[in-house]
Amino acid sequence: MFELSVLMAGYIEHSLAERGLTRARATVVWELFHRGPMTQRELSQALNVTPRNVTGLLDALQEGGFVDRNPHPTDRRATMVSITAKARRAAKAMNEDHRQFAQRLFAAMPQDDLTLFDATLTGVLAQLREVTDSD
Template identity: 50%
Template sequence: MKSLHDMSERPAPATVSLDRLFELAEVLGAMMQRGMAEKGLTTARAGVLWALFHGGPVTQRALATQLGVTPRNVTGLLDALQEDGLVVREAHPTDRRATLVSLTDDGRSVTSALRGGRDDLAAVLFADVPADRLATFTTILGQVTERLRAVGIDGSD
């Protein structure tokens, strides 16, 4: 029979895996913060740029919905990004009540640089991982992420 001392020294494999995920999240989060700070961005502002980079021009209201923030919050984010010359707001071509938001050339450059940094990091991290193991790793990360979303841990419910 195992003593309590033995059990406390050998956590279950799932617990060890979760501890590794927490460690990974901390390291990646710190790296992301540094990378964004070097470009003068906060996480929220980078999220706006990333959404525009992938989705193209969009109305402020649709952008707020996509990001899961209030229209007032997205207005503040856009004010700062526009002041930095990274986004532009223009009248919507077919809806005079709406404002269309898009990236400027500088905004595209900043976002492209962020994507390039991400791609470079992925190449370094996974360079020697066989394709089948990387596919398994990716599948498992997807399952874990979906389970977290299903229980509402990410706050998206």
């Protein structure tokens, strides 16, 4: 398991670096891509990090042209965060990269084995979420 996590992390880090993103910054882009614009507070809650951490991530992402921050339309205390066209392209490319990587990784696996692997992995991920959520 450790070797798998190290190899996967290395692949992901390399892939993201080619797009000018770190894993943390890519997570922000991914959340905004899938959930749409939100306040910085909502984003910090979605990522389960402090608002200060989100501010640092957003500063770097805004500087890189990945996000825009604008005043909230009805709450003058809040700031809305949205992704740019550049971030949208990056999120779509990340999705395609993951799809191609999975195809390459599992190309030689018979369909029955792949189906069993998928079911097993789904169970393992559910258990892992439960364990990490309870800590």
